[in-house]
Amino acid sequence: MEYPTKGHYDCSPENPTYTAPDTRTDQEKADSLLNQFAEEKQLLDKLPSPEQEVAERLNKLRGQSTSPQDEVTALMRQLSTQSGKDGKDVQDSLRATQSQDVTMESDGENEEEMARKIMASVNIVLKVRQPLEQEVAKFRELSTLISFLYPAQNKLIIDQLVPKSMTLFGMDCIPRISRAQVFDALSSMANVAGYRAVIEAANHFGRFFGGQITAAGKVPPAKVLVIGGGVAGLAAMAQAKHMGAIVRGFDTRATVREQVESLGAEFLEVEFKEEGESAGGYGKEMSKEFIEAEHALFARQAREVDIIITTALIPGKKAPTLLLKEHVELMKPGSVIVDLAAEMGGNVETTKPGEMSVHKDVVHVGLTDLASRLPAQSSTLYGNNISKFLLSIGEKEHFYINLEDEVVRGSIVLHEGKWLWPPPPPPSTAQTVTAAPVAAVKDQVPPSPPNYFNRTLTDSLIYTGDPLRAKHVAGQTLCGANMLLTRPSVWQTYCWPDPLWGIHTAGQTLCGAYCWPDPLRAKHTAGQIPYGANMLLTRPSVWQTYCWPDPLWAKHTFGQTPCGANTLTISLVHDTIRFDRCFCPLQGIGGALGLGLVSPNHAFTTMMTTFGLAGLVGYHTVWGVTPALHSPLMSVTNAISGITAVGGLVLMGGGYVPGTVPQVLGSTAAFISFINIFGGFVVTQRMLDMFKRSSDPPEHNYLYTIPLAAFMGTYGYGAMAGDYPEIHNMAYLVSSLCCVGALAGLSSQKTARLGNCLGIIGVSGGIAATLGHLGPTNPVLAQMAGCMAVGGAIGSTIAKRIEITDLPQLVAAFHSLVGLAAVLTCVGTYIHEFPNFATDPAANVVKTATFLGTYIGGVTLSGSLVAYGKLQGVLNSAPWLIPGRHQINLGLGLANLGAMSWYFMEPTLNNGVSMLLTTSALSTIMGVTLTVAIGEQVVNLAQDLGARADDRKLSDQTPQGD
Ligand SMILES: NC(=O)c1ccc[n+]([C@@H]2O[C@H](COP(=O)([O-])OP(=O)(O)OC[C@H]3O[C@@H](n4cnc5c(N)ncnc54)[C@H](O)[C@@H]3O)[C@@H](O)[C@H]2O)c1
Incomplete structure (x- = not known):
């Protein structure tokens, strides 16, 4: 038998050969093993240990990293996933920086030197935390830094960057508006912290979260109370719910209720009414009485729940103390409190910020670095926020600081060495004040005696409370349709969840017997055309298309207006109060009746009724x-x-x-x-x-x-x-x-x-x-x-093929078709109806409507196209304020009026059609001049949806704060 020359016996079934016997001496074998061990040890020493790696990543997230390329590499990954067209230049320069790193590394430079060289060579630096003292010298003059800055706390260090004429953007200063959601790193970190808070709580809680029935006994589910329903609070509620706990939530802002409930949590309330939302949409500092009412609620809850997670925060203020020592002492032994607000002083009296502690057998998690305890997730989200923010600054192709941009203006701290922080308050929040409590109950605040005379006078002149139900006078019983429209909540409840609303059960005949058979309408004669709101509801397609003048309506006789005027009056009162709150009922009623005096015929009154009711429907359905x-x-x-x-x-x-x-x-x-x-x-x-x-x-x-x-x-x-x-x-x-x-x-x-x-x-x-x-x-x-x-x-x-991020612009493009269709229909209707004008008593109504329809159609056509252009990026999304635009618009408006006058004065077919074409051209121009001045809204829409499209994969796990 032949033996292989090297190795040892290998008897595995796959290789049934025999290796030669090892003939080395014991000394040789020992030497060989020693060498092998030395080689492997050397290799291992070169590899970072897993513990070391984790420690480095945590340091990086805590801002203690001194290695700039770490951060750039993390961001590089995010930037390289951005679309080529937007991020190309940035990617190129980052690639160049990275290859420079490699060159320097191969040249044997140390990290410190490498960092200095890189910082001196780049124009834009993206970081996690504010610069450290030792980093200040490394920045290049006129360079830009984007990172968390907290300028109020870090004024001294930022001042040191002023002589370098640097531009600084604070990720913590990005305004929380819908367009900036995608850049909102604070929300990202709060989201991670909320999730991590539950994990920490579970770690220190000695029981399951979800309930179980086992052979060994029944395990009740854990009860979790989350105080504060902002980003962190909602993330915590969602996570606790996913883990099977019974979750309760509380927030001062009533708007949070729906979000809390949609997560499957119970929304708690206090026995004290006070508006908790500031004009900017944040929580505001609550009155002493409210906080006391909260204490009473939390004292009750402390006895019941196992885990309390507190996240209550008022921007720029110390966190409110919501759980007092005595409340903590009411909790069961083994309970856990996670105080996310620890960094801002804590919501719990017994929390030790930055520490884990125990008070009377209740574990307190006061850590302030929860986001860093989920480093991979935090890095991904932060990388996404900062890279998208960077790419959003300026025009598509180049970095350009536009101080007109709300997000840029809100987040910029230094501009070429000049302090620009704090930004001027946005108009909507400029007058944010701590409002007084709206009303107190339970004798907590003795109400001042009301002045009933003033109240009634105000009601009668300015505001009438609920004008529809309370104020209509005797005999003015609302007609059926009005009833329907005044009580949308009722008919929505009864009718809408059931698409087969025809099958209402007895008593639920709101849409059927209750509303519709208005006795007055039953008296209609020839043509059997109902009117009032029924007109709205029965022929909307016609009025939408013709823009009011349905020739059939005109055939109503004058006397058939029993509910028209009443409905009109009430609707207008309601509209003026609800929509503007600046007209008094007198004006509304007077205006409506004035219209009644000048109404040319019943068709006009009916149209106004329809208009008022449609306004109501729109208001009630869309509001909120x-x-x-x-x-x-x-x-x-x-x-x-x-x-x-x-x-x-x-x-x-x-x-x-x-x-x-x-x-x-x-x-x-x-x-x-x-x-x-x-x-x-x-x-x-x-x-x-x-x-x-x-x-x-x-x-x-x-x-x-x-x-x-x-x-x-x-x-x-x-x-x-x-x-x-x-x-x-x-x-x-x-x-x-x-x-x-x-x-x-x-x-x-x-x-x-x-x-x-x-x-x-x-x-x-x-x-x-x-x-x-x-x-x-x-x-x-x-x-x-x-x-x-x-x-x-x-x-x-x-619609199926378009990119999901392009959907908003597609809606705008589609909407322009509606405008075009209206113009075509109006011109067609005019030509079609022209032979009847001589004999039709409603001819002027038809003519007016076709003219107005053409005008509105033209504005819609071009206005929607401009919106499309802005959303698509074909046009600049910033508002374009054309010099003298008010004069131009006034001129166009007057020209339209002129065309309308000529249209009526010269009643020939040719002239009519020419004037309709003239107004369609003028209104198309007007659509452009009116809409180019709009910027923010359309961009908001696109960004909002774009952000959602990008983040939707995350949404499986991540509740959004909106
Ligand atoms: N520990 C960490 O690692 C970490 C990380 C990120 C965020 N945080 C902290 O988490 C907290 C929440 O952050 P956020 O982004 O969710 O803030 P947020 O502003 O979105 O939410 C705070 C919520 O608290 C509510 N609130 C204010 N006063 C209240 C009161 N008296 N009672 C009940 N609710 C009240 C507000 O209405 C608001 O909904 C902050 O304190 C933040 O500093 C901690």
């Missing part, structure tokens, strides 16, 4: 919408506004193709409106999908086809049978209510998807009712179907 839903709400509103298709459908005619100019205009308007409708609903759905978490329950949205099918089936049957002339109006009513329900649904996360589905049902119903009402011939029907199919396919394809 969760900010996070503003974008989807805007999108669904835009999709619904595609109901302009109805105006186009009404004008359509001919055969398979249109035959006349109005018909061409009508089919074009319908075609582009369908792009908007289909695209709009797809965009809304995509926006809503961004809020979805993987842990959310499954959705079965297809089930909403049941009410849609029920609607279409019932309506189709009624329309085809031909025996039910009222079915069309009721279909319009249902469709309109669905559209209102869509807006109402989009006001909260829970009902947002239902809202989108209701919008689809409403618009589909409106179009079906129009088709049923018109009864088009088969060729015209085919033409309509063609417009719908092609327009719908285009709209939904674009």
Whole structure:
């Protein structure tokens, strides 16, 4: 047998060969082992130990790192993930810096020297913490530093950078506005700290968080109280809930309630009413009485709960002391308190800031470096915040400090050596004051005796409390529709959560028997056109498209205005009070009745009624919408506004193709409106999908086809049978209510998807009712179907394919189509109706409306396109204040008025059409001059959504503070 020449025996089944016997002497074997050990030891010495690595990372996060490339490398990772177009220059220079590091390292330079050289060679330095004394000398003159700075506390060190003419941005100074959410490093750190607080609590708590029933006995779930529902508090609540605890939350700001409850926590209340929100949206310092009421609440809670996490903070102030020593002593032994506010003095009297301690068997976590205890997560979020902030400064291609930019102005501390901190307060918060308590209960503050005379006088002249329910005088019983509109909360509750609202149970017939059969309306005669609010609800598609002058309305006789004036008056009073709070009821009532005196006919009064009621509906449905839903709400509103298709459908005619100019205009308007409708609903759905978490329950949205099918089936049957002339109006009513329900649904996360589905049902119903009402011939029907199919396919394809971050601009682009459709429909209607003008008593109303419709359409068209351009980055997103813009706008307004006068004075077809085209051109220019001056809002929208799009992966774990 042949033996291999080297090695030892290897009897493994894979290699059944035999190695040669080891013939070395014992001494040789020992020497060889010793050498091998020495080699391996040397290698190990070169590798950092895991403990060392963790310690270094913690040091870095605590700002104790003296190695600048550590920070740059962490940021490098974030920057390199930014899109190429935005970050290219920055990436290039960072790459250059990194290769420089390597060169210097290979040249054998020490770290200190390397750091000095790098700092001296770069223009922009990104850091975690404020510069240390020893770093000041290293900065290059005129360079820029972005890091946490806390300028109030670090004035001395910042002053040392002044002679270097440096520019400094404080990450802690970035204003908490929606556009800056993506840069908000304080929120990121608070989020991490909130999560970590629960982990620390769990670590020191001797029991499970979640309840269990085991063979060995029943384990109750832990009870966790989180005080303060800001970013840290909400993150803590979410985490504690995920871990199975019973969670309670408290905050002084009432707006936090919904967020706390949406996390599955119980929101606690104190028996004392006081507004806890400052004008900037932060918590404010509460009155002594309120804090005492809090103490009473926390004393009760301390007996019950196992863990208390406190996060209450008032910006710029010492943290309020919310848990006193005696409360802590009420807690069960083994309970845990985590005081996140320790750094600002602590919310708990017994906390020792920066330390772990125990008071009467209650563990206190007073650590102030919780974010650093989750280093990888903190680094990722901070890297993301700071890199996006850097890339947001200036224009796309170059770094440029624009002090007009609210975020730049808020966060800049030094500008080329000049102190710019603190920034001027934003207008909305400039007058932030500590408001006095609104009302006290339980005899805590003896109320001063009210002056009833003054109160009533004020009510009667300035504010009437709830004007609709309380103030209408005898005999002025609100008509059905008004009742509906004055009590939206009731009908929302009864009607909207149930898409099949027709199936109300007995007593729940609010929309059915209670509201609608207004006895006054039942007296309508020929045409059976209901009026008042019913008009709004039954024919919105028509008024939206024609912008008020439905020729049918004009046929109302003058005497048929029983509820019109009343409703109008009340609506206007309500509107003026609610919307402006600067008119008194006298003015509202006087104005409304004045309009009644000058009203040319019933159609005008009805339109005003519709207008007032629509205002009410809009106000009640949209007011108080969760900010996070503003974008989807805007999108669904835009999709619904595609109901302009109805105006186009009404004008359509001919055969398979249109035959006349109005018909061409009508089919074009319908075609582009369908792009908007289909695209709009797809965009809304995509926006809503961004809020979805993987842990959310499954959705079965297809089930909403049941009410849609029920609607279409019932309506189709009624329309085809031909025996039910009222079915069309009721279909319009249902469709309109669905559209209102869509807006109402989009006001909260829970009902947002239902809202989108209701919008689809409403618009589909409106179009079906129009088709049923018109009864088009088969060729015209085919033409309509063609417009719908092609327009719908285009709209939904674009909406599905577009990048998620580009959705807001797509909404703006789609909305411009609504404007165009309105212009086309109005011009088409004018031409179509022209032959009737001589005999139609409502001719002037139709003419006025077509003119105003054209004007509004033109402004919408170009205004939306400008918004699109700003959001897309084609136009500068900053407000562009055209010199003399007020004069230009005034001139354009007057020119429009001139065109309108000429339009009425010279009643020929050619002149009418020319003036409509003139106003469409003038208003299109006006749309531009009006909207280029807007900047912040549109950018906010895009950034907000963009940030959400970027962060949505994180949202599975991370509750957002908004
Ligand atoms: N320990 C750490 O490592 C660490 C890290 C980050 C943040 N923090 C601290 O966490 C705390 C919370 O940070 P945040 O970003 O969530 O702040 P935040 O401003 O978002 O939230 C603070 C909340 O406290 C509420 N509040 C104020 N006064 C109150 C009172 N009397 N009773 C009940 N609630 C009251 C406010 O309404 C607000 O909702 C701060 O003190 C912050 O310094 C600690």
